[in-house]
Amino acid sequence: MKITFKKIAVVTSLCSALVLAPASFAGHNGDNYQGDRGNGYHQMSEKKFAKLSRKLGLSESQQADIKALRSEEKAQMDVLKPAMKAFREQVKTLMSAENFDEEAFKQLQASNQDVFAAMALTKAKSKFAMKSVLTQEQLAQFRSMKHKRSRR
Numbered sequence: 001m002k003i004t005f006k007k008i009a010v011v012t013s014l015c016s017a018l019v020l021a022p023a024s025f026a027g028h029n030g031d032n033y034q035g036d037r038g039n040g041y042h043q044m045s046e047k048k049f050a051k052l053s054r055k056l057g058l059s060e061s062q063q064a065d066i067k068a069l070r071s072e073e074k075a076q077m078d079v080l081k082p083a084m085k086a087f088r089e090q091v092k093t094l095m096s097a098e099n100f101d102e103e104a105f106k107q108l109q110a111s112n113q114d115v116f117a118a119m120a121l122t123k124a125k126s127k128f129a130m131k132s133v134l135t136q137e138q139l140a141q142f143r144s145m146k147h148k149r150s151r152r
Contacts, residue, residue, distance in 0.1 A: 055145065056138045065133045073126040080122075083115045 049070075053063055090108055094101060131139060 056134065056141055058134075058138070062133050066130055069126060069129050069133070073122060076122045077119065080115055080119055083112070084119075087112045087115065 049066075052058075058066070087108070091105075094105055094108065131142075134142060
């Protein structure tokens with residue numbers, strides 16, 4: 001029986017894959033296969049902000065102003081998080097029931113309208129404030145970038 005180098009390489013590769021595969025999942029807790037997104041998933045990440053700053057040519061003061069606005073928005077949203085979490089839990093309870101109770105859902109939705117309105121107002125104020133930091137040229141560039149992204 002003749003053993004070639006190619007056969008040895010294939011067997012070695014397969015064995016190492018089988019041995020190392022469990023080690024690659026050792027720290028995985030099963031919550032999210034894409035990793036821990038942490039708080040502020042919908043917030044702009046530092047990497048995206050750096051890219052946006054570079055593309056728009058933001059000055060240091062503009063970057064500082066936008067970061068301050070972002071942290072202010074995050075603080076305001078953090079105040080509303082417990083109410084949203086409670087709303088989601090109540091919706092989950094309604095959805096797990098045997099029969100769907102439309103009236104209970106409408107009542108739950110109506111009772112949380114103040115929270116929804118506060119969140120929408122916070123987001124709108126923040127977007128407007130961030131746009132007011134930009135120059136006319138930067139705002140035009142930002143709108144162009146947004147339009148290109150929406151066409152995808």
